[in-house]
Amino acid sequence: MTTALLGLGGLLLVMIGAGIGTVGRWALAEHGPRLLARRLPEVDLAVVRPWMTWTANVVSSFLLGIVVTRLGAATGGAGYVFLLLGTGLCGGLSVLSTAAMDVVDLVRRGTASIALGYLMLSVGVSMAFLWLGLVIGS
């Protein structure tokens, strides 16, 4: 009974974190291009949009690096904080499906080289920022 309740609590925390993270990613994709367009009016919004997903992925990798070094091996209460921040928030903020969709979109538009670059930069920079988060967190 207690384990079931604790499991449900963990699930609830993951859901709260994922909800917040997903809304954060949506807000970035929704308002980021508009803010950018105010500064740089000549920028095409359709070109900018995939890079908002990219930004969300890089930021979430960085945050996950910090969260994992602080709470990765934790049990008990801190383990639940990891569920909220790591599995939930960072998992919801980062996204693979939209990123893959963006890559396919870029290929369909006939800009396959940008698609390849986007893919490489997604993986590479995310990894670099994860390490940065690990270093900062420890």
Next chain:
Amino acid sequence: MHTVEMAALQLDEVEASRVLGSGPVQPGGLTARRTALLVGIGGAVGGGLRYLISVIAPTVTTPTLVEIPWATLWANVIGCLALGALTGVLEVRRAPAWTMPLLGTGLCGGFTTMSAVVLEGSAMLGADFPILALAYGMLTVSLSLGAVVLGLLIARRIARPVADPALHDGSRTPAALPGPGARVRSAESPVSPVEGEAR
């Protein structure tokens, strides 16, 4: 989100852009707050499902044995397939404005994750399993891209016949079979549910 801009840029996919041009699929009719709510609900459900998969199928990670995290991989592939299929359907069909925020950005987006993949790959590298890390990265990238394309193609093919939408939409909704279904249900309903619950 994707579809209108994308269709506008597709020069060879004339039919898709014509269908889309006739009716806005974008969440234009929704307020920003409502869209955020839909995205949040979808994301919470998606993240919860991803967590459940990882609980049901935990990954074995010891210093000497590192396994490919199948839970994350499966979640990602399924989510990519679903988003590809959703985008494909929205390219050829009209849909309510809440569809993409709730199911695409929210559910599929919350279900799939990039940060966990990066973390797991880096953990493999740190544990001195570079080949496995490379294999996992390649698997994730190739399978997710393949899943998006597959979902897109299949959904576009299935959702294509717009001429008789009733056949495709109606076959799954109970409204399509009002005759026999309704009669049988109404005849049994006073008795059967009570009996069923009593047992």
